[in-house]
Amino acid sequence: MIQRPIKLCIAALGGQGGGVLADWLVEIAEAEGYLVQATSVPGVAQRTGATIYYLEFFPSTEAEAAGHEPVMALMPVPGDVDCVVASELVEAGRAVQRGLVTPQVTTLIASSHRSYVISEKSALGQGMADDGEITTLLRAQAGRLVLFDMNAVAEEHHSVISSVLLGAICGSAVLPFRKEVFEAAIRKSGIAVATNLAAFAEACRRAERGEESSPAASTSVDIPRRARSPELQPLLDRLHRLPAASQALALEGLRRTIDYQDPEYAALYLARLERISSLDRGQSPAGSGDGELAQAVARWLALWMTFEDTIRVADLKTRPARFARVRKEIRAEAGQLFGITEFMKPRVVEIAGTLPAGVGEWVLRSPRISRWLGHWTGGKRIQTNTVFGFLCLHALGGLKRWRRGTLRFKEENGRIENWLTRIEQLAPAHYELAVELARAQRLIKGYGETHERGWRSFSSLLSHLDVLASRADGAAVLARLQEAALADEEGIALAKELTALNGVPCEAPEPAAGAGV
DSSP, X not given: OOOSOEEEEEXXXXXXXXXXXXHHHHHHHHHTTEEEEEEEEOOSSTTTSOEEEEEEEEEHHHHHHHXXXXXXXXXXXXXXXXXEEESSHHHHHHHHXXXXXXXXXXXXXXXXXXXXXXXXXXXXXXXXXXXXXXXXXXXXXXSEEEEEOHHHHHHHTTOOHHHHHHHHHHHHTOSOOOHHHHHHHHHHHOSSHHHHHHHHHHHHHHHHTTOXXXXXXXXXXXXXXXXXXXXXXXXXXXXXXXXXXXXXXHHHHHHHHHHHTOHHHHHHHHHHHHHHHGGGTTTSGGGOOOXXXXXXXXXXXXXXXXXXXXXXXXXXXXXXXXXHHHHHHHTOOTTOOOOOEEEEOOOHHHHHXXXXXXXXXXXXXXXXXXXXXXXXXXOEEEETTSHHHHHHHHHHHGGGGGGGGBHHHHHHHHHHHHHHHHHHHHTTTOHHHHHHHHHGGGGOOSSTHHHHHHHHHHHHHXXXXXXXXXXXXXXXXXXXXXXXHTTOTTOHHHHHHHHHHHHSOTTOOOSSTTOOO
């Protein structure tokens, strides 16, 4: 005999149908003769927190036999939840963090796909959570785990993830309700019945089999032998002469620089990488020749050479692939119209950076011209679904054929060359420090004020290279300085680290790598 309610908690993001799923479960339970209590606590926003739906189920026959209705809780209690349903991997991890998932009690049903949280997207550095670590945690904490890519199932059947979650609940048998009653609830809704039933059925089968699939792991990249066109074949042949460990990264760098500019620009990327690769011979620790420096430069050089100027931003916003992606995300039907509004706020320095180098420098030197241009720097809203709005951005993106003559290109090209020169100078005697200097490029990203902050931090590190080169732990200190630079936008943590660095004698490094100086 059931002596306590069945307790189920749903964590769903905004727009994923968590409320629909909860309503379906209430309807199903009532059809099966159960008393239900359902409450919800909304998240702060679509991706700063999920909405929590909590439901308790109790058979009405037992309540009648007892002579009174059961007392049911309004919110889940850690260690006392029978089933937790999460519409995304990190939300499942958050449920574990809250103590809602316990090995003795809980069946955890979760989708293995990712919808990145605001903190991941806005992080100054690499802010993404480790999917593998989260999955390991879920396996350790759940009494039973049902984990697969439910978003992919929904996409495959042109459905929504709420119907997939419902199927997984049904297939896991955590609720004593008949499958046909689940299906009846979907039919009664009258919305996309066929597609929702198809997604429900597949999810139900996977849960019944106890299927579990982790997030997709990265696979090795096969380096092609033949290029798409004869024009690109010489570049591919040069790539094959690079150290094997850096070829996959270099291939992506080639593709990125060709897309950004042209094959000639990709050849410059390869030439720069070849300069650095020659330094790896015999310079890696213990003479391993693993190409650690070349790998770092292959990645970060490609990102720096494809810096985000106004031309790049306009080009990306007007590509057909972007409109196709938006259409798919909002599920617009064929022939259905939709609009995209771009929020633009160019500054004088961005306008000057798009001009020919000489003209741009003249603009920045002239307070009068800068003030006049300032009238055009307010926030702009451009609708790219209109002819005028699209043509404005498309014309700006088309300026990439003249990008090499712009002020911004001149500045960034000079900075890249200085960075590579410093790496070449350090590598023979301070190989690990050169590797960390290559990785330090990650501080420079984005455009506008974000780019300026990153460049200031990077410049501060460059100014301390001589001090770091005189230290036995210089590479470890530089790595820690990078983490400090990424800790906050104001640069407070970096300023503290630099003050400590300047105030400690060089001959007294800490014994542990990466420890405080």
